[in-house]
Structure formats: C-alpha cells, structure tokens
Amino acid sequence: MKEIHYLRCRECGKKFANGPLSFCEECFAPLEVSYDYEALRRLANRDALRDRAFNMWRYSEFLPLPDGFVPTHAIGGTPLVKSRKFGERVGVKNLYFKNDAVCFPTLSFKDRVVATALVAARRFGFDTIGCSSTGNLANAVAAQGTQQGFETCVFVPADLEPVKILNSAVYGARIIRINGNYDHVNRLCTQIADKFRWGLVNVNLRPYYAEGSKTHGFEIAEQLGWELPDNVVVPMAGGSLIGKIAKAFCELAHLGWVEPKQVKFFGAQATGCSPIADGVKRNLPRFQPQKPNTIARSLAIGNPADGPFALRLIRESGGWAEDLSDPEIIDSIKLLAETEGIFGETAGGVTAGVAAKLIEQGRIGRDETTVVCITGNGLKTTDAIAADFPVQDAIEPRLEAFESLLEQHLQSNTSAQTEETHA
C-alpha cells in the first residue's frame, strides 16, 4: 500500500520524502509529518477502535508508521480523571486531568513521542539513538531504546535531578552530562546530529517524534465520548505538545470523528522560565529567549524551538498563557495530590496551578469543559518538595506511645484552630 505520510515545511509548505530531516532546506523552518487526508479518511474507521486495546497504537492510522507495523508495548492509554475536589476548590464543574503521570513505561508523556521516534529510527537504519533532555525524555529514550536493542546515549544538563539521571542510567543507557543548561545541550545535539550518523529523537527524528504527542489529544477526545473540550491547559517547554494536541483535534474533526469546535489553548510555564507565556502576555511578535531558573526543570527550555507556533496557536484559538512562581508550584503539587490523589511532577504543579489562576482570572469559564494535562510523575521530582515534608520522630511500638502522640496532635490542631479564629 502507498504510504500516506510525508514531511512538510511548517512555514513555506514545501513537501519532502520521509527521512531523518527536521528542517526545510529552503527556509530552515521545522518540518512536520503531514498526511494524505483523503486516503486517511478511507483507511481510518472509528468503529474499528472497539476491537483495539486502549493504548496509543489504537490510533495507528494517524501516526507515521510503516505498513504492517506491530507494536510491542502498550504505551499511553492513560486515565482522564474527572475532578471533584480540585474543581470544587477553584469553582468549576467540568474539570478533567489527563494523567500521563502514569504513562507506561517511564511515567511521562515522553513515552509516546519516543515510541514513534524509534519506529522512524529503525526505518532509517540508525544503530545509535539518543536525545537532548531535561530528564523525562532521557528516561523514555533509555527505557525503550535499550530494550529495542539500540545503542542509546542521552545528553542532559549536569545539574539535572539525580533521580532523573538514575532513571535513565538503570536501563543501561550511556549518560552524557553537559556543563550548561538545556539550551546548551540542545545546541550541542544539533551539532552532533549534523556530524554523526546518530538518530537523535528530538533533533533529526523530531517530526516523527512529535507526532506521538497527538495520541495524548486523541485519547482526551475519545475519553470525553468523542467530544472536544472547550479549553485545554498544557505545560510548555519546547512548545511542541500544545500544537500536537491541536493537530489531533483538527484531524478528528476533519475526519468527522468529533464535531468541530473552537477549542481554546492555554499554555502553562514556570515564572523562572516563561519565554512563551511572556510573549503572550506582552503581545510580542517574537518571544524573547530566557536563562532558565526554576524548580520545574522539565519545562526549563529558555529558547523553545516550537515557541513561535505555540504563541500563534494560543493567540488564534482565543486562549492565554500564564506562569507560576516556584513556591506556587509546590503549593499546587500539594493541592493536586490532596484533592485528586495525583502526584504530578513540578511541571504538573505548574499546569494545575496555572489552570486555577486562569479560572480565577475568568479566562476559563466556570461552566465550560476544561482538560488539564499532567505530563510527568511526582516521584521523579521529590527533591523539589522534600523540604516541605520533614521526617517525623519515630515512636515506640506501644499503644500508650501512640495514644500520647494522638493527644499531642489533637492539642496542636486545637491551638492552630484557635489561632486561626483569632487571626
């Protein structure tokens, strides 16, 4: 069967055959995967999904996969959690959390993008694969890359959380720590991809990599009963995910799988690294790069490659962007955990907190359906909140010791309440 996907320049529209290319040789803008949508309409059938397992591969027709592709792992298929207590707290009824904190196998949405990138790496004959990463991507590349038999090498900023480095090293991947921030790592990887025949998933395999993110959007639509939400709140690092969720919604509407709708896209960043949010808020024609300084390291990209597209999408959709300070991020991680039982990483705190802020500002309507995208797991960023949870003194294994402790707790609670009453 004739392949229905190809590469296309996001700026000038020039078409290219499939290959390890990521930018247009005419205008140097990024390339993305596009499809013959008439052929896709004939191939893809919503009813066929009934017989498929609930994971990202159920949307295979919409992904750049070779004929006869057989998936090996059930990646994606994460819960869409209808909020009760968080929504109540911020005063909205129809709030949902798309919870990729429990994505298989490495607990972030990066498992999705690596899955499609490695299909491309295999197809283009790479033996060695790798990435530049703020951590989550390195984990996903390490896990899937080594498991699939690639030589795997990941490049990370030297100051990355030790847990995220360990979570890549354990799979047997080679870790290269770089003295510099993520943007330095990125620049180096661009030069490496230029010189060596390596498949770097977010550099020369980037168009194929980014397509995997669409499955986060397909799942949202399907889990809402094949309806699009009014609003989506998305964390922004490189600025790719927000655009791919929009692309997923457009494709579903184009094929008639959902009713078309003007979904508003809202971007979330940490104040310490907020080039896109800053561009939106100050209505800049081009975002200004920043030097990242935030605990939300997975969002610490000061010079986001897809920033111009994210900026445009947010404006054209009628959305907005906001940012959250580090103390606000920690409060928000706790609130999400306490109200919904979801332990998101720092980026999850950013997104949930920004959603609350946007609701408070009236930018997100209280009667509208809103989906908040949680993209990584809190177990990876425990360093950021450890100081807020000091280890308690241990007690003896005797009932009296427990009763005495309980007494102390009751007393301290009573005095705290009395203070609050007087305050």
Add this chain to the structure above:
Amino acid sequence: MAITIEIPTAFRRFTEGAPKIDSGALTVAEALNDLTAKYPAISRHVRDEQGQIRQFLNVYLNEEDIRFLDGESSPLKDGDRVLLVPSIAGG
C-alpha cells in the same frame, strides 16, 4: 584580527561546501554581511524579507546566543567563533 563563521551542513550547498569562513568583522552583523557578500545565495536563508535574522536560525557568539548579548551589534575579538545553528531541537 580574524574571526571564523561556522556553517552547518545544510547551509554548505550555498557556500561551495565550505564548513567555515574567515572574516575580519568587528561585529556579528558585519560577520553575517561578510558571509552573505561572499555567498549571495545564502542571504535569503539568513535574513527574512524585513532584513531580520530568520526566526528559526539561532546565531551564537562562541557559547552564547547573541540575543543574550548585544544582538547583531555584539562586538567581536580575535579568535571569536560565530555559529549558525538551525532552531530545531526541543524537549
């Protein structure tokens, strides 16, 4: 006084295959002008219709993006390297 401008592979079809050129430029803007004067075909790939450096092209002076320095006015000293890097990678 000599600086070098390093050319990524994708641009070398406009520079007769040269991976770098030497220049006596005193600022980044002069260095880019030297490059486009020597290889006019590269010009429209470096700058857009308004004469600005293209949005998807990052220019570095040694290790630093020129947007964190004085932009195109950033002064150059002997031995500096000006790098052109497509803005393609991302998290």
